[in-house]
Amino acid sequence: MKLLITGASGLYGSKLAKLAIERGIEVYSSDIQDTSISGNFVKLDISGRAQVGEVFDGIKPDVVVHAATLTDVDKCELNKELAWKINVDGTINIAKAAKRLGAFLVYISTDYVFSGEKGYYVESDSPDPVNYYGLTKLEAETVVMSMMPESDFFIGRPSVMYGSTPAAGKVNFALWVIESLRKGERIKIVTDQWNTPTLNTNLADMTLEVVERRLSGVYHTCGATRVSRFEFAEKIADCFGLDKSLIDKVSASQFSWPALRPVDSSLDTSLAQRAFKCKPLTMDKALEQLKRELNEKQA
Numbered sequence: 001m002k003l004l005i006t007g008a009s010g011l012y013g014s015k016l017a018k019l020a021i022e023r024g025i026e027v028y029s030s031d032i033q034d035t036s037i038s039g040n041f042v043k044l045d046i047s048g049r050a051q052v053g054e055v056f057d058g059i060k061p062d063v064v065v066h067a068a069t070l071t072d073v074d075k076c077e078l079n080k081e082l083a084w085k086i087n088v089d090g091t092i093n094i095a096k097a098a099k100r101l102g103a104f105l106v107y108i109s110t111d112y113v114f115s116g117e118k119g120y121y122v123e124s125d126s127p128d129p130v131n132y133y134g135l136t137k138l139e140a141e142t143v144v145m146s147m148m149p150e151s152d153f154f155i156g157r158p159s160v161m162y163g164s165t166p167a168a169g170k171v172n173f174a175l176w177v178i179e180s181l182r183k184g185e186r187i188k189i190v191t192d193q194w195n196t197p198t199l200n201t202n203l204a205d206m207t208l209e210v211v212e213r214r215l216s217g218v219y220h221t222c223g224a225t226r227v228s229r230f231e232f233a234e235k236i237a238d239c240f241g242l243d244k245s246l247i248d249k250v251s252a253s254q255f256s257w258p259a260l261r262p263v264d265s266s267l268d269t270s271l272a273q274r275a276f277k278c279k280p281l282t283m284d285k286a287l288e289q290l291k292r293e294l295n296e297k298q299a
């Protein structure tokens with residue numbers, strides 16, 4: 001099976017490429033810059049329609065996992081044209097090429113398609129994003145649903161991703177908390193934003209099951225535990241034996257981000273729990289896995 005990944009040097013794409021290769025899948029890792037870790041690297045800017053067509057014709061993938069996104073929520077708010085070009089037009093280019101070649105398309109979306117007023121969203125709840133990033137991701141979901149045959153696409157929605165390796169030039173939240181507390185630094189974490197954080201390995205494992213079983217539809221593919229950012233930081237500190245008295249409680253109102261954040265965009269994973277053999281992990285299990293991965297890296 002030929003698997004083409006977009007955004008393959010990102011936090012999720014890099015883990016997916018690694019795990020797919022371990023399962024013997026022929027992996028093509030595409031990204032804007034050559035910082036991909038595993039797989040056959042393919043330079044690809046998804047916003048260039050002709051380039052997307054050429055790359056797809058060259059590889060003829062059986063499956064495409066589309067994760068390339070402008071993920072910086074504030075940058076999307078400040079540069080709406082760029083956000084649309086990458087997140088929406090880029091997805092149109094990918095869906096067109098996938099459909100033309102009869103490839104199965106997995107689109108990685110987000111909990112930010114929801115307003116955050118309710119929390120524990122199920123797949124049938126109506127999305128209503130509060131920021132431009134969420135709006136472009138929702139529009140991209142619509143593109144995939146309207147362009148692809150029903151049995152040929154899967155949309156997975158993760159929430160606040162973390163993992164054992166910095167990727168795409170960024171340190172993720174869990175690694176930042178661990179590093180800061182290990183150095184004895186005080187950190188301020190908001191108590192009034194809730195999500196269902198997702199270990200990238202768990203999402204990558206679920207994606208590989210989707211690819212192998214050709215599961216289609218929209219699923220909440222995130223962690224199984226709803227926490228506030230503050231609770232998440234505390235759980236990280238507990239799991240890694242770090243001093244949680246260094247974590248100060250703050251309210252989101254103390255920050256002036258350009259983009260609004262949903263208050264509670266946690267997702268209900270019941271559907272995925274029933275459908276998948278590889279289930280969304282509880283936070284305790286996911287953090288234990290993160291610890292194992294960090295220990296393996298040090299060994």
Ligand SMILES: NC(=O)c1ccc[n+]([C@@H]2O[C@H](COP(=O)([O-])OP(=O)(O)OC[C@H]3O[C@@H](n4cnc5c(N)ncnc54)[C@H](OP(=O)(O)O)[C@@H]3O)[C@@H](O)[C@H]2O)c1
Nearest residue numbers: 007010011012032045046068069071108110158160161168
């Ligand atoms: N991280 C989270 O907390 C989170 C939460 C919910 C959902 N998600 C979703 O999960 C997916 C993966 O997220 P992630 O955290 O792995 O993202 P990431 O680490 O930011 O990686 C995204 C990758 O896409 C690349 N990219 C950006 N513009 C591109 C373009 N025009 N053409 C080709 N590649 C381009 C980026 O390259 P550059 O770095 O060079 O720009 C980066 O390598 C995304 O769809 C995201 O919306 C993420």
